[in-house]
Amino acid sequence: MLESGARLGPVEVAYETYGTLNDEGTNAIYVCHALTGDAHAAGHHGDPDRRGWWDNVIGPGRPVDTDRFFVVCSNLLGGCQGTTGPGSENPATGTPYGLTFPLFTVRDLVTVHRALLGHLGVGRLAGAIGGSLGGMQVLQWVIDHPDEIAAALVICSSSRLSAQNIAFSAVAREAIMRDPDFQGGDYYGTDRSPDTGLSIARMMAHITYLSEESMREKFGRRLQHGEAPRFDFSVDFQVESYLQHQGESFLKRFDANTYLYMTRVMDYFDAFADATGVGGRLEGTSTRFLVVSFDSDWRFDTEHSREIVRQLQSWRVPVTFREIESPYGHDSFLLEIPEYHRTVEAFLDRTADDLGL
Amino acid sequence: MLESGARLGPVEVAYETYGTLNDEGTNAIYVCHALTGDAHAAGHHGDPDRRGWWDNVIGPGRPVDTDRFFVVCSNLLGGCQGTTGPGSENPATGTPYGLTFPLFTVRDLVTVHRALLGHLGVGRLAGAIGGSLGGMQVLQWVIDHPDEIAAALVICSSSRLSAQNIAFSAVAREAIMRDPDFQGGDYYGTDRSPDTGLSIARMMAHITYLSEESMREKFGRRLQHGEAPRFDFSVDFQVESYLQHQGESFLKRFDANTYLYMTRVMDYFDAFADATGVGGRLEGTSTRFLVVSFDSDWRFDTEHSREIVRQLQSWRVPVTFREIESPYGHDSFLLEIPEYHRTVEAFLDRTADDLGL
Numbered sequence: 001m002l003e004s005g006a007r008l009g010p011v012e013v014a015y016e017t018y019g020t021l022n023d024e025g026t027n028a029i030y031v032c033h034a035l036t037g038d039a040h041a042a043g044h045h046g047d048p049d050r051r052g053w054w055d056n057v058i059g060p061g062r063p064v065d066t067d068r069f070f071v072v073c074s075n076l077l078g079g080c081q082g083t084t085g086p087g088s089e090n091p092a093t094g095t096p097y098g099l100t101f102p103l104f105t106v107r108d109l110v111t112v113h114r115a116l117l118g119h120l121g122v123g124r125l126a127g128a129i130g131g132s133l134g135g136m137q138v139l140q141w142v143i144d145h146p147d148e149i150a151a152a153l154v155i156c157s158s159s160r161l162s163a164q165n166i167a168f169s170a171v172a173r174e175a176i177m178r179d180p181d182f183q184g185g186d187y188y189g190t191d192r193s194p195d196t197g198l199s200i201a202r203m204m205a206h207i208t209y210l211s212e213e214s215m216r217e218k219f220g221r222r223l224q225h226g227e228a229p230r231f232d233f234s235v236d237f238q239v240e241s242y243l244q245h246q247g248e249s250f251l252k253r254f255d256a257n258t259y260l261y262m263t264r265v266m267d268y269f270d271a272f273a274d275a276t277g278v279g280g281r282l283e284g285t286s287t288r289f290l291v292v293s294f295d296s297d298w299r300f301d302t303e304h305s306r307e308i309v310r311q312l313q314s315w316r317v318p319v320t321f322r323e324i325e326s327p328y329g330h331d332s333f334l335l336e337i338p339e340y341h342r343t344v345e346a347f348l349d350r351t352a353d354d355l356g357l
Numbered sequence: 358m359l360e361s362g363a364r365l366g367p368v369e370v371a372y373e374t375y376g377t378l379n380d381e382g383t384n385a386i387y388v389c390h391a392l393t394g395d396a397h398a399a400g401h402h403g404d405p406d407r408r409g410w411w412d413n414v415i416g417p418g419r420p421v422d423t424d425r426f427f428v429v430c431s432n433l434l435g436g437c438q439g440t441t442g443p444g445s446e447n448p449a450t451g452t453p454y455g456l457t458f459p460l461f462t463v464r465d466l467v468t469v470h471r472a473l474l475g476h477l478g479v480g481r482l483a484g485a486i487g488g489s490l491g492g493m494q495v496l497q498w499v500i501d502h503p504d505e506i507a508a509a510l511v512i513c514s515s516s517r518l519s520a521q522n523i524a525f526s527a528v529a530r531e532a533i534m535r536d537p538d539f540q541g542g543d544y545y546g547t548d549r550s551p552d553t554g555l556s557i558a559r560m561m562a563h564i565t566y567l568s569e570e571s572m573r574e575k576f577g578r579r580l581q582h583g584e585a586p587r588f589d590f591s592v593d594f595q596v597e598s599y600l601q602h603q604g605e606s607f608l609k610r611f612d613a614n615t616y617l618y619m620t621r622v623m624d625y626f627d628a629f630a631d632a633t634g635v636g637g638r639l640e641g642t643s644t645r646f647l648v649v650s651f652d653s654d655w656r657f658d659t660e661h662s663r664e665i666v667r668q669l670q671s672w673r674v675p676v677t678f679r680e681i682e683s684p685y686g687h688d689s690f691l692l693e694i695p696e697y698h699r700t701v702e703a704f705l706d707r708t709a710d711d712l713g714l
Contacts, residue, residue, distance in 0.1 A: 004588060103588045163572035163596045164564060170597040171560045173590065174604075178553045180537055196535045203528045204561060207521060215520035221627070229625055231361060231460045233530065233617060237624065239520045240527040247531075260590060267594065268586055270578070 002111075006102035010091070013116050014039045014082020015074035018058055019066030021122065027357050028122040029064055029348075030113055030149075031073035032130030032137035034333075035205075035262050036254055038081035041073035042066075056336045063345040068352050069126060077112045078104055078262065080255035087188055087255050098257060099185035106133075106140045106269045113137070114145075126355055127348060129153035131333035132300065133262065139271050139308065143278050146285035151351040153290045153344060155333045156297050158304035159271040159311065165299070168208055169263040172201035176256045185257050198256045199247030206246045211296035211329035215239060272311050279315045289319040290347040292333075292340065299330040320347065359468075363459035367448070370473050371396045371439020372431035375415055376423030378479065384714050385479040386421055386705075387470060387506075388430040389487030389494035391690075392562075392619050393611055395438035398430035399423075413693045420702040425709050426483060434469045435461055435619065437612035444545055444612050455614060456542035463490075463497045463626045470494070471502075483712055484705060486510035488690035489657065490619065496628050496665065500635050503642035508708040510647045510701060512690045513654050515661035516628040516668065522656070525565055526620040529558035533613045542614050555613040556604030563603045568653035568686035572596060629668050636672045646676040647704040649690075649697065656687040677704065 001007055016039045021028060031041050031054065042058035044051045058064040058071055075083035078101065086101040117125070128138045128149045135157025142152045158165070176182060179197030187193045210218070219239035223229060230236045235244055272278055289312055293305035302323050309321045324340045326332040332340065358364055373396045378385060388398050388411065399415035401408045415421040415428055432440035435458065443458040474482070485495045485506045492514025499509045515522070533539060536554030544550045567575070576596035580586060587593045592601055629635055646669055650662035659680050666678045681697045683689040689697065 099590070103590075160578065162569060163576040163578065163594075164567075164569045166578070166594050167560075167564045167572065167596050167600055170594070170600055171557060171564070174560065174601075175532060175557050177590070178557070200528060200532050200535070200557065203524075203531065207524045207528070210521075212519060212521045215524065219520040221517065221520065221523070231625060233456070233460075233534065233621060237520075237523050237527070239524050243524055243527055244531075264590060268588060 002102055002108045003105045004102060008084070008102055011077065011084045011112060012082070012088070013074050013084075013112060014079075015072060015116055016040060016042075016052075017120070018042050018071040019069055021070040021120070022357070025122050026124065026355060027069050027126050027352075028117070028120075029069045029071050029127040029129060030117070030125055031058065031064070031071060032109075032113070032128060032134035033073065033076060034130065034132040034134045035266070036250070036259075037134070038079065039073050039075040039083075040081075042071070053334065057341065057344065063341045064129065064348060065345070068357055069348070070122075072116070072120065072122070074113060074116055076109050076262070078258060078265070080258040081253075083112075085255070086185065086257035086261060096186070096188040098188065101257070101261065103261065104265060106136050106265060107144060109137050109265070110141045110144065113141070125149045126357065127151035127153060127351055129155070129344070130157070131155035132157055132330065133266055136266065136269050136271070140269075142285065142287045142289075143271060143281060146281050146287060149287050150355060151290065151348060152287050153292070153347065154305075154308060155292045156294055156300050156305070156330055157308070158300045159308050160269060160273075161267055162304075166267050168204065169267055172204060173260055173263060175200040175204075176260060182256065187256070194256045195251050198254065198259060199251060201259060202250040203243040203247040206243060208299045209330045211298065211327060213296060214328045217327070218242075271308075275311070282312070282315045282317050285317055287317070288351070289317060290343070291319055291321045292343060293323045294326045294329070294332040294340075295323055296327050297330045297332060359459055359465045360462045361459060365441070365459055368434065368441045368469060369439070369445070370431050370441075370469060371436075372429060372473055373397060373399075373409075374477070375399050375428040376426055378427040378477070379714070382479050383481065383712060384425065384483050384709075385427045385429060385474070385477075386484040386486060387474070387482055388415065388421070388428060389466075389470070389485060389491035390430065390433060391487065391489040391491045392623070393607070393616075394491070395436065396430050396432040396440075397438075399428070410691065414698070414701065420698045421486065421705060422702070425714055426705070427479075429473070429477065429479070431470060431473055433466050433619070435615060435622070437615040438610075440469075442612070443542065443614035443618060453543070453545040455545065458614070458618065460618065461622060463493050463622060464501060466494050466622070467498045467501065470498070482506045483708055483714065484508040484510060486512070486701070487514070488512035489514055489687065490623055493623065493626050493628070497626075499642065499644045499646075500628060500638060503638050503644060506644050507712060508647065508704060509644050510649070510704065511662075511665060512649045513651055513657050513662070513687055514665070515657045516665050517626060517630075518624055519661075523624050525561065526624055529561060530617055530620060532557040532561075533617060539613065544613075551613045552608050555611065555616060556608060558616060559607040560600040560604040563600060565656045566687045568655065568684060570653060571685045574684070575599075628665075632668070639669070639672045639674050642674055644674070645708070646674060647700070648676055648678045649700060650680045651683045651686070651689040651697075652680055653684050654687045654689060
């Protein structure tokens with residue numbers, strides 16, 4: 001049963017775990033992935049080229065230390081990497097859901113995480129951590145279940161999107177839905193799919209993931225071939241080549257309908273809309289928050305994090321807030337930035353000590 | 358003859374003039390339009406709903422005062438509002454140029470402006486003014502003809518695009534060129550045109566024209582219909598409706614090929630690439646510059662303007678620089694912002710006085 005009242009089932013969940021659950025079941029950390037992530041957060045399944053998307057954060061001796069913690073990461077509901085989503089078969093019809101897949105919420109994402117934890121025999125979590133959409137799940141989780149998580153780590157996230165954030169999402173969805181190969185979302189099994197729209201969406205998103213500064217350093221106005229501009233419409237500047245590559249390679253691993261659902265979930269997310277209700281639940285919570293932003297992130301800038309901090313503090317929820325210096329924009333949460341990693345590590349170390357792990 | 362060596366002709370130019378040229382031909386101001394502008398800068402041709410795009414700047418008693426100055430504005434070369442462009446008939450083939458239209462440069466745009474002035478009997482200009490791509494033309498004009506303009510007004514412009522600027526242009530062009538109705542640019546006379554691509558490009562561009570702050574104030578997270586979100590993929594937030602309207606209405610007045618050419622002209626523009634050569638020409642110029650930026654403009658932020666100022670000052674070119682406070686982002690140059698208008702007016706008043714107009 002989803003927040004909207006729609007029923008959906010059965011739901012399959014793809015997940016990975018790292019480290020070992022202790023006998024008391026008290027050392028688990030849930031990793032919530034972002035818009036285009038998946039369950040493969042760490043390790044490499046024997047292929048060093050296929051490292052998980054947060055392999056620099058999760059592992060033995062890393063900030064999320066698998067020598068101490070048992071780490072779970074699942075592909076989100078509505079995803080396209082193993083968990084039931086719009087590309088899955090609707091048992092009622094025998095065909096893929098497409099856009100008949102019910103629109104879900106961040107709360108629904110958390111509901112599925114909790115069902116998985118029940119299956120794994122985990123009760124209270126030592127921690128939950130996520131960047132961007134991942135941080136939204138962590139925040140919602142604590143709001144709905146204020147005593148279920150000891151340490152909540154909300155990285156470069158937002159309690160609600162700004163008009164500009166929604167605008168970028170809206171244009172991305174337009175690009176996908178107006179692609180003639182979209183076919184109203186029922187492109188599965190046809191030999192066409194909205195590749196153009198999805199790669200346009202991805203290219204645009206990538207601009208918002210990098211800071212202007214990091215783009216300048218990474219590409220500047222450098223040309224792809226030699227010194228002399230070609231003066232034509234082909235890929236001439238290096239930044240064009242980079243974006244095109246990002247757009248193309250994304251098609252191999254992502255489904256356009258999932259992109260629509262995940263961006264829309266974020267648009268509608270508004271963690272503190274019912275401030276009185278949320279405050280009433282959170283006062284006296286046993287959860288401690290770490291909120292992290294990056295100073296060059298302009299997708300979810302520090303103001304988004306500050307807003308979360310202000311609200312939580314107004315209810316006397318314990319919050320540590322850190323704005324980390326990093327030139328890499330929103331993408332910073334995926335990168336090995338020493339101060340960021342130290343901050344996460346210290347917060348989780350303290351949590352482990354408090355919990356006697 | 359274009360800068361690339363390509364030949365193009367004949368070239369028709371659509372233009373408008375406001376005010377009266379004095380007997381000495383010394384009171385002319387050239388208005389250079391931006392990416393999607395046209396020759397209709399001021400007045401309304403009897404239809405008050407069809408006011409020119411800079412009607413608040415140009416007119417009797419306005420900052421560009423038509424009681425004092427004779428004002429000329431032309432549609433740019435490559436345009437789609439009357440001047441020869443990719444939609445015009447190639448006399449050699451009898452069909453529209455499409456992508457066989459030669460790629461031109463900002464220098465070529467100026468060449469056409471100067472030819473028009475010759476036709477109008479104007480010699481030295483009292484002033485040239487433009488915002489964004491318009492400012493690039495003003496800058497290039499002075500670089501190539503350092504004694505032809507008394508006052509050069511360069512508003513929220515750039516001497517060269519950043520990687521991020523190019524990236525946004527590149528994605529816009531991808532959206533257009535990968536639209537199946539683009540047909541390699543030869544869509545004229547078919548019953549299809551790349552409307553989807555062009556409106557996606559326009560929607561995305563609009564995000565970059567507004568500041569985050571102005572989007573928040575203008576739209577916030579307000580919904581289009583009532584209080585309750587619809588939780589679907591239709592237009593629900595007001596900002597979505599705004600963007601969709603901008604995308605749609607743009608189709609009525611703009612040609613996709615012109616969009617490709619104009620954005621590419623900007624990508625390749627690099628006013629000071631040959632700094633030694635440019636410096637040699639500009640030292641001792643009789644032109645005085647006014648460079649204006651807006652503090653919330655993130656398409657061409659103040660750093661772009663500062664870079665122009667720094668370069669000009671290094672050659673001892675007289676420059677007045679003003680960063681104007683305005684919450685409206687890049688769009689500010691089109692709006693009636695008192696301090697901005699006063700600044701332009703004062704600069705042109707002084708010019709008129711100096712010239713004895």
